Amino acid sequence: MSVDMNEDANTALNETDGDGAAGEERVVVWRGAGVGFSALDVDDAELLASWRVDPVAAHHIGFWPRPLSALRERIEQHVEDNERDDFLVLRPDGTPVGHIALTDQSQVDGTAEVELLLAAPYRGRGYGPAALDALVDLAFGELPMHRLTASTHTDNAPALAVLAASGFTQEGVARSACLHRARRHDLAQYALLRPEWERLDRPHAWDA
Incomplete structure (x- = not known):
């Protein structure tokens, strides 16, 4: 699975709650509205590992427990993979709040898949919708993408709401496509096309 936002699409960003210290200074390569x-x-492996053990994330994304060394190796592979771009989502004070990625990119077909994971303390604060909108703008505004896809459990109502709010359309359901905790789960399949993004009535990342 690729999406576990657990967000309220209408929640405003809270930038001054003081929850958590600002992270180390990082180079910001892309900005959105409040993120x-x-x-x-590779040095972010331990941070990602701490987020992935959260039971909510494990349920909705289906993470399999892996040692930290394996996660570091996977990140190394991702860094060298020209068909994906992985980012930490940062608050304005530099605190990392999640991981977002554009994967399985095809420059020929103009397609890619969206992945998003938010750290448990930062869910429901608007970071998910802001990060997704920013990634969508990156894919269509700077990259030659024409179609973005995303999938998540059909019972992950917060993530489904965020996808819909960002303009994604549900195209179908992959029935019994995921095994987790001895149960089969259906996956909702979503997509957003470039012409649909162009018709969205919202500021773009470069307008923030």
Whole structure:
């Protein structure tokens, strides 16, 4: 699975709650409304590992427990993979709040898949919708993408709401496509096309 936002699409960003110290200074390579993107690095493996053990994330994304060394190796592979771009989602004070990625990119077909994981303390604060909108703008505004896809459990109502709010359309359901905790789960399949993005009535990332 690719999306676990657990967000309220109408929640405003809270930038001054003082929850958590600002992270180390990172180079922001892309900005959205109230969020920034920093390129994911191997040294971020421990941070991602701490987010992935959260039971809500494990349920909705289906993470399999892996050692930290394996996660570091996977990030190293991702860094070298020209068909994906991985970022940490940052608050304005530099605190990392999630991981977002554009994967399985095809420059020929203009297609890619969206992945998003938010750290548990930062769900429901508007970072998910802001990060997704920013990534969509990156894909259509700077890259030659024509179609973005995303999938998540059909019972992940917050993530489904965020996808819909960002303009994604549900195209179908992959029935019994995921095994987790001895149960089969259906996956909702969503997509957003470039012409649909162009018709969205919202500021773009470069307008923020």
